[in-house]
Amino acid sequence: EPEVTQTPSHQVTQMGQEVILRCVPISNHLYFYWYRQILGQKVEFLVSFYNNEISEKSEIFDDQFSVERPDGSNFTLKIRSTKLEDSAMYFCASRGQVYNEQFFGPGTRLTVL
Amino acid sequence: DQQVKQNSPSLSVQEGRISILNCDYTNSMFDYFLWYKKYPAEGPTFLISISSIKDKNEDGRFTVFLNKSAKHLSLHIVPSQPGDSAVYFCAASREDGNKLVFGAGTILRVKS
Numbered sequence: 001e002p003e004v005t006q007t008p009s010h011q012v013t014q015m016g017q018e019v020i021l022r023c024v025p026i027s028n029h030l031y032f033y034w035y036r037q038i039l040g041q042k043v044e045f046l047v048s049f050y051n052n053e054i055s056e057k058s059e060i061f062d063d064q065f066s067v068e069r070p071d072g073s074n075f076t077l078k079i080r081s082t083k084l085e086d087s088a089m090y091f092c093a094s095r096g097q098v099y100n101e102q103f104f105g106p107g108t109r110l111t112v113l
Numbered sequence: 114d115q116q117v118k119q120n121s122p123s124l125s126v127q128e129g130r131i132s133i134l135n136c137d138y139t140n141s142m143f144d145y146f147l148w149y150k151k152y153p154a155e156g157p158t159f160l161i162s163i164s165s166i167k168d169k170n171e172d173g174r175f176t177v178f179l180n181k182s183a184k185h186l187s188l189h190i191v192p193s194q195p196g197d198s199a200v201y202f203c204a205a206s207r208e209d210g211n212k213l214v215f216g217a218g219t220i221l222r223v224k225s
Contacts, residue, residue: 004156031211043157043202045212056211091156100145100206102213104156 002026004105006092012111016081021108023075023092032075033093033102034067036060043091049075082112116140117205119216128225132190136203136216139184143205147213148177148188151200160201161188193223 005024013019025032034046047057049067066078075094079086089109093102118137126132136146144165149157163170163177163186170177176189190197200220204213 048211
């Protein structure tokens with residue numbers, strides 16, 4: 001069964017460093033998303049991406065964040081200068097054209113020291 | 114952001130019995146609702162969904178009920194199995210929209 005994959009599973013970085021989180025969505029999906037879950041809090045939406053552009057973003061998704069689909073398979077989230085409060089699980093999701101169900105990857109645990 | 118609320122942080126059920134997980138929402142613009150199951154250190158796994166034009170959707174042991182006037186939905190699991198023990202998230206979206214808005218989750222424990 002097709003699934004969303006994410007790498008790395010765990011990333012540790014120093015405050016102020018740039019990180020890139022990678023995702024491979026399900027191959028025939030057209031809509032791509034990033035969410036995050038800070039420990040003990042809700043899963044919260046960051047950004048959605050369709051047709052090579054951002055379709056919606058939350059107030060969390062400020063200028064420090066960017067997304068890219070550099071080729072036909074990868075979808076990346078870049079945080080330019082990480083802050084302590086960026087420590088969270090980051091989930092990538094994708095969905096197809098017809099149904100509204102989003103399928104999530106296993107997540108990347110980002111730890112900012 | 115309290116648009117989707119799951120007021121029960123946890124639920125404990127005996128194996129073989131029914132599990133009922135509840136969810137309330139406040140935003141009347143939501144018209145598509147989903148339930149996800151999550152194990153520790155894994156991503157949310159899609160379980161079942163319902164559009165606002167329906168009041169019930171069934172898939173095997175899982176049934177979702179939607180009461181639009183009360184802005185309430187519930188997930189029924191019958192019969193419950195120990196493997197169902199996980200965190201269950203309710204999520205909502207606009208049918209033509211993008212983002213999912215999640216509830217805080219309910220920890221389900223099924224005792225054998």
